[in-house]
Amino acid sequence: MSRVFLRKRSKNYIVYLEYFDKETNKRKQKNMGSYPLKRDANKRLNEVKEEIYKEELLLPNEIILQDFLLDFLEKYKMNLSITTYNCYMRICKKYIIPLLGDIKLCDIRPIHIQNYVDDLLDLLTPQTIKVHLNILNLALKRAYRLKLIKENVVQFVEVPKNKKYKNEIYNAEDMKKLLEKSRETSLELPIILASGLGLRISEILGLTWNNIDFNDFTITIDKITVRDKGQVILKEPKTESSIRTISAPKEIILMLKQLKKDRLAAKLRGEKSHRELIFYDKNLNPIAQDVLSKKFRYFLQENNLKHIRFHDLRHSHVTMLIDAKVPIKVISERVGHSNVNTTLNIYSHALREMDQEASDKISDTLFNNERKMG
Structure with a gap:
């Protein structure tokens, strides 16, 4: 069977067709085109694949x-x-x-x-x-x-x-209990990053120290963790909107700053640590998303806390922003949604409650005053 592949030669990308020559009983390669841009080479690659597909x-x-x-x-x-x-x-x-x-x-x-x-x-x-x-x-x-x-x-x-x-979320009281129980545990910082910034679990585990700006109090999200053939690796997020820089509460930045100091002190004592990753396992490798999810689930069980998924901390964060009357466009950009409609669709329940609240306020302002005047 023939196969088609790309190979870079000097500055060009060349599309090669490898096929079996019946006359010589050997495999041969044929140049099917040379292109300076990889996207043009990939286009030709697919065309050749289509051509040989029906034949072979x-x-x-x-x-x-x-x-x-x-x-x-x-x-x-x-x-x-x-x-x-x-x-x-x-x-x-x-x-x-x-x-x-x-x-x-x-x-x-x-x-x-x-x-x-x-x-x-x-x-x-x-x-x-x-x-x-x-x-x-x-x-x-x-x-x-x-x-x-x-x-x-x-x-x-x-x-x-x-x-x-319906997304399960933590209210203010639930969140207070969670933060108290998680204090000084390995889950404290991931929980705070999810509930305080609305980060996805893959975004939290993909954070490196160069993502943290300790002067401007911002965090840049530009990597996520994924599994590839059993190994956890870092890669770019799937959508451009997921790559973003957001302002962070100074308390979160100070926690990260303290962690960096602690890591340096540990390193000076001879303990091993990852040079770039903020979160890593005992072998200094990135942590898989499901590992943190399971750890969080067991933590809730052990502390008799209401069951939610780790991802629901993100939903709790967005709901808090909605309750605080933060504009939807700002919320959408902070959490990395591709557009405002995504935010509106996911959090329609919370927005309906706000709509009802707005209606009640209009009712109190217009009609209660009218009744008082009457």
């Missing part, structure tokens, strides 16, 4: 979904983040391939996908099943474009409805 897979009526799906994900990988790609591969290997993989591509009908969805409804949430359908939809769109199938059958499938989930 199998006859269209012999391709099974498993082969097509794995080949599609490999080619589509460059469009996905590491986390998303690994997630898609897990779903394919654990669910889609065992249940649908042996069906010939040309034989797939809506009933196959619908039965697949119905069978999983007792095991997975509707939101998770929609991810499965998205993978199938992307792959079958490609198959339709290549004229391997007559239609994308996913469009005919009844999509499960999401159950409405």
Whole structure:
């Protein structure tokens, strides 16, 4: 089977086609174009892949979904983040391939996908099943474009409805108890960064010392932690809006400053510490998100505190900002939402309460005064 790949030569990116030459019984490489910009080279790379795809897979009526799906994900990988790609591969290997993989591509009908969805409804949430359908939809769109199938059958499938989930949050009293219990524990600072700044768990664990401006009292979020093949690594956030610099309460900056002093003192005593990371494990590696989430859950249980997810501390933070009448645009930018509508949709419940409060105030101002005058 042929393969296409990029290789940088001097200042240019070259697209190579590697193929098997039947005359010489050897593998050969052919230059398919040289480009100064990587994006142009990638475009040509995909074009060549499309050209050889129809020729070298199998006859269209012999391709099974498993082969097509794995080949599609490999080619589509460059469009996905590491986390998303690994997630898609897990779903394919654990669910889609065992249940649908042996069906010939040309034989797939809506009933196959619908039965697949119905069978999983007792095991997975509707939101998770929609991810499965998205993978199938992307792959079958490609198959339709290549004229391997007559239609994308996913469009005919009844999509499960999401159950409405109300974010659990901590009120002021709950938060006070949490902060008291977490004082001088390893969870204190992560909890304060989540509840005091609304940072995501991956953003907290991706913080390095150069993100902290001790003079201007600001924190820059420009990295997150993700798992890649079992290893926790740092990478850029998925969206540009997630990269941001926000003002931080001086109390939080002072806590970070004290931690840096403590780390330096420990280093002088001969203890090992990470030079850049603020949070790391005993092996000086970045901490996985699920590790901190589990630790937080056990902490709540041990201290008889109301159960919430660690991520709900972020929701608690935003709700506090809304209650404090902070403008939605400011809130949206601080928490790294791509637009104001995202904030409005997620926190519609809290905003409805504010709307009712506004109505009550108008009622008191206009009609109570009117009754008093009467």
